[in-house]
Amino acid sequence: MIFFTLIQEIVKMMNWEVLLVLSISTCLGITIGALPGLTATMGIALLTGLTYKIPTSLAIPLLMGIYVGAIYGGSISAVLINIPGTGAAAATALDGFPLAQKGEALTALNATRWASGIGTAIGLFALIGFAPLISRIAEKAFASPEFFLLAMFGIIICGSLTAGEKPIKGWIAGFMGIMLSCVGIEE
Numbered sequence: 001m002i003f004f005t006l007i008q009e010i011v012k013m014m015n016w017e018v019l020l021v022l023s024i025s026t027c028l029g030i031t032i033g034a035l036p037g038l039t040a041t042m043g044i045a046l047l048t049g050l051t052y053k054i055p056t057s058l059a060i061p062l063l064m065g066i067y068v069g070a071i072y073g074g075s076i077s078a079v080l081i082n083i084p085g086t087g088a089a090a091a092t093a094l095d096g097f098p099l100a101q102k103g104e105a106l107t108a109l110n111a112t113r114w115a116s117g118i119g120t121a122i123g124l125f126a127l128i129g130f131a132p133l134i135s136r137i138a139e140k141a142f143a144s145p146e147f148f149l150l151a152m153f154g155i156i157i158c159g160s161l162t163a164g165e166k167p168i169k170g171w172i173a174g175f176m177g178i179m180l181s182c183v184g185i186e187e
Contacts, residue, residue, distance in 0.1 A: 029069020
């Protein structure tokens, strides 16, 4: 039953509008990832505003294309100039840049392209296979006490990450953030 539904959804996604949006957003994502300092997450954050007025059937592929393209694009600057465009490309800089110095940059870029494609496919199939199971576990495992403990853990981490020996500043900032996030909650 789930497999049949999955095939139906894939067929629905194979229209020219979705494929065009996915192609353009992937190219844009590669550009964002290749620029050091603009990560995949930053690309998503910057371009999420574009998705407010378009249908969900186009907005989700747009964001997916940007993210996947940016993850791959980070390897381009890692190989060519030894500056990873994204955090995921840090290991690529260790192996790819020495190959580029030997004149084998095209070989390194082809390897990163293949690795990114294979990794994306494996990740997609893992998501399709395990997302329903994980969501059912999360629904049963997380109730109000767990969310409270998660929030307290975040505040404790805020205190421990602050510079200096006074974690109270981080704790106060964490509590203020939680208080601001609770404004307007409705159940």
